[in-house]
Amino acid sequence: MIQQEFANKAKKILQQDDNVIGVAVSGSWLTNEIDEFSDLDLIIVTHQRISDHKSKMLDYAKRLGNFLSGFTGEHVGEPRLLICLYDNPLLHVDLKFVTLEEFHLRIETPTILFDRNGLLEKAINDSQAEFPYPDYQWIEDRFWTWIHYALLKIGRGEYFExxxxxGFLRMVxxxxxxxxxxxxxxxxxxKIESQIExxxxxxxxxxxxxYSKQSLLDSLRNAVALYRQLRVVLFDDTVILHKNTEKK
Known part of the structure; x- marks a missing residue:
């Protein structure tokens, strides 16, 4: 696969840089789900911090292949990420630049491609991956006001809003x-199409x-019904339900 070829080439290039402690890969690589539509998620661990300087991040990115363009990931809450597009072959590659200390904090356990002194393996053994789960109370506190907001937009004819x-409601x-x-x-x-009943x-x-008033209203009612069903299945007694807000 082109992702594996790129990763192997990047490893060989980065091994020559004394500032690079190691390189790891995450994402679909970990579950053997890489296909022709997959991107590549590389983690580059360095002695000196790279993520404070976009120009340094770009310098690294340009070494690894036929670089087309790249930008940092503030829009997904990760400024240490450089989202890149390469050519020959055309490939989306996410480069995450972290220090060894930052490498301890992770949402999944990556596969190590290169580990100069065994420090990445030690960091993984000394820490625990923690994927962030939603706060049910945070959702309940906001859900009904969000529904009211949507109704206002529909009522005003702002159908695109x-x-x-x-889409936001489905994502969050x-x-x-x-x-x-x-x-x-x-x-x-x-991957929800293949991972739920x-x-x-x-x-x-x-x-x-x-794109119609009635369809938007029907979809919103269906979203409310689905949320109520999921709330029964997942929430425990510690979550305070805003019954009066829900009724209004």
């Missing part, structure tokens, strides 16, 4: 909760609106 809101609330119900990590709606997927499909 309402349409986009439905419905997708993660459905994944948890089905025993998966709560990765938004990633058919009945659950059909319910989620019913939150997809067409």
């Amino acid at each position: 309402a349409y986009d809101f439905m 609330v419905l997708g993660p909760l459905l994944h948890i119900k089905n025993g998966n990590l709560p990765r938004g709606v990633r 058919r009945e659950d997927l059909e319910k989620l499909k019913h939150t997809l609106p067409a």
Whole structure:
């Protein structure tokens, strides 16, 4: 696969840099799910911090292949990430630049490609991967006000706003909760088509609106119904439900 070829080439190049402690790979590589549509997620661990300087991140990126363009990942909450596009072959590669101390903090355990002095392996053995799970109370505190917001947009005829809101609701609330119900990590709606039960997927499909007032209202009602069902299955007694807000 082109991802593996790129990773092996990058490893050989980065091994020659004394500032690089090691290189690891994460993402779909870990579950053997790489296909022609997959990107490549590389973690570059360095002695000196690279992520404070975009120019240094770009310098590293340009060494690794036929670099087309790249930008930092503030929009996904990760400024240490450089999102890159390479050519020959055309490939999306995410380069995450961390120090050894930062490498201890991770949401999954990556596969090590290169480990100069065994420090990456030691860091993995001395730490625990912790994937962030949604706070159910945080969701409940916001959900009904979000629904009211969507109704205002529909009422005013701002259908594009309402349409986009439905995508937000699936990404932040419905997708993660459905994944948890089905025993998966709560990765938004990633691979949800293949990782949840058919009945659950059909319910989620019913939150997809067409561009019309009635369809938006129907989709919103379906989203509310699905949230109520998931709340019963997943929430415990420590979550305070806003019943009066829900009623209004």
